[in-house]
Amino acid sequence: MRFAATLDDRTQMVEVTEANGRFRVTIGEEVSEVDARLPAQGIYSLLIGGISYVADVKEEDGWFLVDVNGESYRIRVEEETRHIIRTRGGVEAGHGGQVLTAPMPGKIVGVEVTVGQAVKPGDGLLIMEAMKMENEFRATTAGTVREIRVQVGQAVNPGDVLIVIE
Amino acid sequence: MRFAATLDDRTQMVEVTEANGRFRVTIGEEVSEVDARLPAQGIYSLLIGGISYVADVKEEDGWFLVDVNGESYRIRVEEETRHIIRTRGGVEAGHGGQVLTAPMPGKIVGVEVTVGQAVKPGDGLLIMEAMKMENEFRATTAGTVREIRVQVGQAVNPGDVLIVIE
Amino acid sequence: MKTPFRKILIANRGEIAVRIIRACRELGITSVAVFSEADREALHVLMADEAYLLGPPPAAESYLAIEKIIRTAKASGAEAVHPGYGFLAENAAFAEACIQAGLVFIGPPPAAMRALGDKTAARRAALAKNVPMVPGTTEPVGSEDEAARAAREIGYPVMLKAAMGGGGKGLRLVRSEGELASALRMARSEAGSAFGDSSVYVEKYLEEPRHIEIQVLADSQGTTIHLGERECSIQRRHQKLVEECPSPMVDDAMRKRMGEAACRLVAAVGYVNAGTVEFLVDRQKNFFFLEMNTRLQVEHPVTELVTGRDLVKEQIRIAGGETLGYGQADVTWTGWAIECRIYAEDPYRNFMPSPGTIIGLRTPAGPWVRDDSGVYEGAAVPIFYDSLISKLIVWGPDRAAAIARMARALAEYKVVGVRTTIPLLQHIMAHPDFVAGRVSTHFLDGMLRAERPEAEGRHRTVALIAAALAGYERAGRTTLPLTSSRPSAWKSSARPGWSRPR
């Protein structure tokens, strides 16, 4: 079975075949023979050439979050045909702006910009209180503030759009 | 909802009703108001009159094994109607004999009786090796050995009938 | 050990409530937990002997609701109240309310709390007892102008500090006058919401200092001793992340001088129970009084492992009127202990809190590893409270052995479902400056600046393999033998109607 695996903006073809209770995983030119088990949910025990790895795999928003020996990777795995169909339809929307969304539930305690204001990377945009700490969010790109969708005192949920910069 | 709960050969009617996210559990004359949660599978957190109990509940062969503060109970819970229908059909087969079954996988390393032999409680019947230890099984009642279904060297699985005494 | 109380209410949550429940259990004391609606299934509720609801999730309506807590304590028949740290632990009004209700407050007398807990009052007391101090205002500043005047006089950089504060909240570093106004506003706002008092004072900011603190114990018969120092220089946002006992900088003579200064200060105000005197230490080993924490410290376990003294049990004994039963000469320090704080935060996204449900948890164990946790697999990390989920503490015969053990234990620690500080803590244990004991309160900022936040990529191929296998499974290739011959652990016990509805 062939997959497209995306890690750090790079997509590679990965093939998984199975024989005698083991797996052969081919990534580009690299072929690994893998003795894989799932001793508990989301925990993969992999023996690869005698080396014992334990990988924690969690799915989040269609990506696999993989932890191996304290390193974390975010990998998207799609069946190859699906990946080809999806990407033929055009690359994902990539533009210069910033859409600031709430990463967790919280309360807006300060807005540091106004609509129409020009910002540069590092400029403070907004202060949100969550878990008893105030967290300042800053601009990651240069641009102009197009929308401010929240006001001071408002409670927000994860994913809520707070500010749009173009 | 009414249940028949059997514990230590005694069956009691137990009623569970639910209101405002809490439970009222009536056992005989005793009424308990219970704030119950299930923080993890098989683990019940019960607040009863302010006392905090954690009960581990596991189902095995139709019985609940309940652990509370280091005490273990084996309880059968049936819907009341089902219990009535079942028990009306006659009490469970209770006779004087002993059917010795294997409690775990193992290997028979010795048989100490022969068919037709009279035994009394405490007499050795059979030796089984399991987990590198030899375990001797003894008669729990007086009677006559009717069947010996295993022989030395044989591997047995849990539940296999080994010896029948009548 | 005899039992000074039959029943104690613990006015706290999380790992410290669990810590106190364990001490109670070992002393044969019935423990009473309190909880907010967000914490019905929290570990401290499951572990306590009794548990009572306080109110809605916000702390002001639950863990800070003095009247509700006292009412619950009285109704439960508790004889004493342990406040833990944070919440009401340094609130003298709460201590007084306990005493007025006939409850023993397990902490210092309210007068001593006021004299040392209020940071400006503490500075006056330190001045009086010749404890060296960092220059600053001894009174809270009123207007923005007053703050600006004070800062100019002291000289930038300065720190703004909540007078009633602790735990890194209500603190702001100000490097120039331009930053003062907004920093003052934020410090006041944080102080107000965290401590119910928005008073702020100004202090000189030392460059690259170490943060070293002295643990003191005083009984009600007038014996005051210290249990040595803790090195707490590894901080993020002025909140401690790694602590050790002893400090790599402190020798016997310095320990003696610092300990004596700390004892002098607390004895002067009639202090009783456990407390911590915090110092900043410059490169020349000069120490300056920073503040006093009139309560149990988060990092108390490192002192416990090196001295063999159970600080929570000592607190309870002292509150019950017992004498310490030993003196300064009986206190010894053996080996080295290190604590790492496991927060539900993303260390590579500016320590953004990461609340959620812990869906997978494997805790480290084995020789000389102690896990003081407030969570379990399946537990929620609510958004309403501090994000500390556990403290990992190790002991070793020397510092190198303790560091190696901590690295080993951190590698065993797995938390799935929320982001934690574990990866950062692993990097700290491997950092040459930390290993060499070259630390200051700026260590962490410097390390984070120098470091690439991404994974190093050593296990890139393995991660891709695991992800590909997960994809293969997800695709429904159920013939795959990613399973042993035994039945799936969780699945075999999951029956319809048994598991929770989605």
Add this chain to the structure above:
Amino acid sequence: MKTPFRKILIANRGEIAVRIIRACRELGITSVAVFSEADREALHVLMADEAYLLGPPPAAESYLAIEKIIRTAKASGAEAVHPGYGFLAENAAFAEACIQAGLVFIGPPPAAMRALGDKTAARRAALAKNVPMVPGTTEPVGSEDEAARAAREIGYPVMLKAAMGGGGKGLRLVRSEGELASALRMARSEAGSAFGDSSVYVEKYLEEPRHIEIQVLADSQGTTIHLGERECSIQRRHQKLVEECPSPMVDDAMRKRMGEAACRLVAAVGYVNAGTVEFLVDRQKNFFFLEMNTRLQVEHPVTELVTGRDLVKEQIRIAGGETLGYGQADVTWTGWAIECRIYAEDPYRNFMPSPGTIIGLRTPAGPWVRDDSGVYEGAAVPIFYDSLISKLIVWGPDRAAAIARMARALAEYKVVGVRTTIPLLQHIMAHPDFVAGRVSTHFLDGMLRAERPEAEGRHRTVALIAAALAGYERAGRTTLPLTSSRPSAWKSSARPGWSRPR
């Protein structure tokens, strides 16, 4: 600490393999696990740096397969082999095979193993060094007649003991001549299958003795010291269940005498590495040499916690040729440690093994609690090996504090899916004779006879309530709010195709 080896193969499984892997990791040594087909998902395989299959589940084809293990060690590039305890740990032929293959055997020299590991040879050595001994045969007995003659001469009751034995296997108590024949057959059969040698000898059986043992350490430069005693009298089927350090019976003078006797014995045969000299002690504090265990002991952690010495690291250092670096005068004992062995056995059904899958596991933690476990939630306890799943060890400043802490920790320990010794251990910690330190090797039998095996019934009503609620859930009343507002921990991560097929 420098690293004596780069890579070590651990020829064992379960908790002790995990213990050694942890020591390797802290020393910066690569650990190589080996496993049988039954153990592919065992904890030691998951935790080691490398892992290699040996063969089918039976120990003879895997953990006792000398050639396979040595071949694996060489192929992996390991420089040394740690045998743990049990399996090949006291097999001199294995030690020799390691040495011949150019591998360092982490244990004593084969000659010293032979001189002390064979119980009859050890008795001769003890005799020569004036170490007091229990009367018995110094050679294995041949025929049944020979055994009967020896037993008559010594006087009943007698013990039959496997010459190569350890761990309680191949042991049988014989109270009269009528019991001798069947006991001899069973002892031989067990000895043969456990140690590959069915030799058995006969020894006088002391009534109500204590089992007290001395830990020795000897380096290759000729330094031999002892780390004091362990009290191991709480036994079932002659297998230890609870151990402590120090012993409530032993004072400084007695410790010195026993320690010196032990050192005398091991020094006489050129012993190097860690070892344990076991004694029986009568009520008058007379001690008799029982046997020598030429390996790491299961209960080594109690000595570690009281002396602060890491015995596994010491073993590795000594095997690497390092000197101990300290002498007898540097060994100190601080406080009290207790170990409880958690076996997958039903203590109320004659310690019947209880293999299976651990579907639920909560391990104790917090202050001075150490869990040395070989399992995890979801792990299998196979039928092929010893049923020890974990060792729980606590430290306290004195015996009373340690007992209270152990009781607290045991109450926190939950194992679902297999029966364990935990309930029995809880009863032991609460037993007045144990609390008073009045123990002998007969303690447990007496306690079990006096005790009702059923639950005490204190929580009968609560158990009925929990069962009724479980029945209510099972009946599909899915409107019930047995769930918090947050999503189910396990369910939320379980997707179709993600979980294992049933």
